[in-house]
Amino acid sequence: MTARVVVKKFGGTSVGDVGRIRNAARLVADHIRKTGDKVVVVVSAMSGETNRLISLAKSCTPNPSPRELDVMVSTGEQVTIALMAMALEDIGIGAKSFTAQQAQISTDKNFTKAQIRDIDAANLAKAIQSGLTPVVAGFQGIDEDGDITTLGRGGSDITAVAVAAALKADACYIYTDVRGVYSTDPRICSNAKLLPQVCHEEMLEMASLGAKVLHPRSVYFAMAYNIPLAVLSTFEPDKGVTWIVKEEELMEKPIVTGVTYRTDEAKITISKMPTEPSALSKVFSALADANVYIDMITQTGFDGKRTDVSFTVLDEDSHKALKIVNDLIPQLRAEGASCDRNIAKVSVVGVGMKYHTGVAGKAFEALAQEGIEIQMISTSEIKISVLVPKKYWEVAVRSLHSAFETDREPLVEAAA
């Protein structure tokens, strides 16, 4: 095949009803007719369908078996691949749908959160060579026993990039309901900028920090297999695009690329814990055993004997986490534990931080000027995160975005 091969993935809202599926099909047809590229389409379930199926399962039994849940939930994408293939054929594009089984997407056996092991692209390549546009079910796979698995939320992004990698595709386009990746949330900052490029490391920090555009594993796959990855809007595909590229391919390197936030965490503090070598591991092992996801961890107030330890967990886990910690208090001989749910995390991200100093100082100053108290700080090579009182989170985002805004030329105006 000398023609280019590209993968186009449409998420749940992009295929939310038949009209939207037909719209997505037209985008695919336009691309094929304009460029001569071979296109492989990857689709999610129609928005709401996965939740409907899970509710149906839970109305049958409170604890559905994960294997059977995956058999059920995977029907969501199976409906969409058929509709998308029909919509493509209806406008003159020969198409053929592929379940995960037919596309030979192999995963491990972890039902409901499986990971892709391998894709044998022979069937897809054969369809492409015979002039058909394959339409592949995202989010699902087949394990070594032929059982149906699903990849967990956001899994269709992973399918798309993994299919692109297996086909050695020239690019992977992720169509979603936003125009791309913004310098911050346009709903919070009216002068948020659409970023024409971000590098993988920045995208990973932004995704895990709450910018829910791409599943982090899809970014890892794109980085590992060197697949150019684009994010753009299904509804306004001409209004912008963000390419996720290697750091060395960035056209410019602003110090701060984006300001992100999350408001779904809570802070737990253990006060005056004696500093025994095993104390911290006891706490975090117990939390890990209970599947509590830990985000930031800080230790303060160390006086040689005792210390305060704070960490953040998902708000929904905070009761469970506090109970686990409280149960350990006697054993740890700490003074007590408390939970603060009125916090938000605000972060500045930028690969340029690697080469510039003074970012932290500038960030803290911006927050201080607004009178916002910083409760916790956590940093990585390309990120600074601070915990602030939840009521100030929008103010904090705007002040940080403004503080670093002048580093970058406005490229595309964000939607209001």
Add this chain to the structure above:
Amino acid sequence: MTARVVVKKFGGTSVGDVGRIRNAARLVADHIRKTGDKVVVVVSAMSGETNRLISLAKSCTPNPSPRELDVMVSTGEQVTIALMAMALEDIGIGAKSFTAQQAQISTDKNFTKAQIRDIDAANLAKAIQSGLTPVVAGFQGIDEDGDITTLGRGGSDITAVAVAAALKADACYIYTDVRGVYSTDPRICSNAKLLPQVCHEEMLEMASLGAKVLHPRSVYFAMAYNIPLAVLSTFEPDKGVTWIVKEEELMEKPIVTGVTYRTDEAKITISKMPTEPSALSKVFSALADANVYIDMITQTGFDGKRTDVSFTVLDEDSHKALKIVNDLIPQLRAEGASCDRNIAKVSVVGVGMKYHTGVAGKAFEALAQEGIEIQMISTSEIKISVLVPKKYWEVAVRSLHSAFETDREPLVEAAA
């Protein structure tokens, strides 16, 4: 395996919602606990689901590709197998769902009306041996290319009997929304009798004559592979059962087993057609080419040169059929053609007719006593069908049922 193996099939209304699926699961669990039998469950899509999916496809494109339609429609049973497996596990019966692909149900490539070629029962047998109750998706299969196919309406009955044959099962139970096969429609005759036994030939005549209890191909399979087949109610499983058995296994052989009817046909008559050898084949070849299903055919009024030919077609095909015939009139040099939609077909069926004379006379007399004109007659070895004016169809059914009623002992009173 020394334990008996039985197949239990639940149709769309029997699995119409989660409550009904749980009810069906309890029937399975009770059977297993009382008998020690190994049970294989076959399920249809939840009632209404197949139509919903077809409507969704047609809202996407007026002529969906049959391959993609099958990918879509097959999700209906996939949801039910998962729910049924969950419901069984919820009441302590280890279960495992099987799509057609996993159950290795091979079909030909006729999408939307495929026929089962073969079932490799190895996967099902393995599950049974490991103590699990397999739950198999009815109505669907996989062709030699790994494409998903469906068997057409009523196909889950065929799956059930084919699975029973592949497993050399001891019996196949078809659970439906009636208590079994009646001597006629209980809604028309309050003294309709539930038949404890009918033979395969009778069941085939009754099914094709409009008693919509079992798909004819499932009866053929049961006959060919010698699978005892039972029809009973999911909702009142203790209120009766009809076994479909070999003729020689019938405990008694009433002359007339049942009275059936259909009201969805129309009669087309070609008047004064010259009797050329090729005339009839021209007519019926043209109709076959247009996929018009022909039921009864009679030829009357032959005077040596010309004859009247009447035949019945499905009412929904009657306009198309009349047009085809009218187009042929000049070529046939017939006088003309007409269509009568005000007809109904009433039939008496019974394997005992093979050994008794006088059934036709008794039937015609019963109708004459009610002043019902007979417009057309068609007979087979075990069946007499007559066409009557549609407005009299209920009267005709009741009079025939009464005329032959005394031949049989009432066994189970029909529901009102």
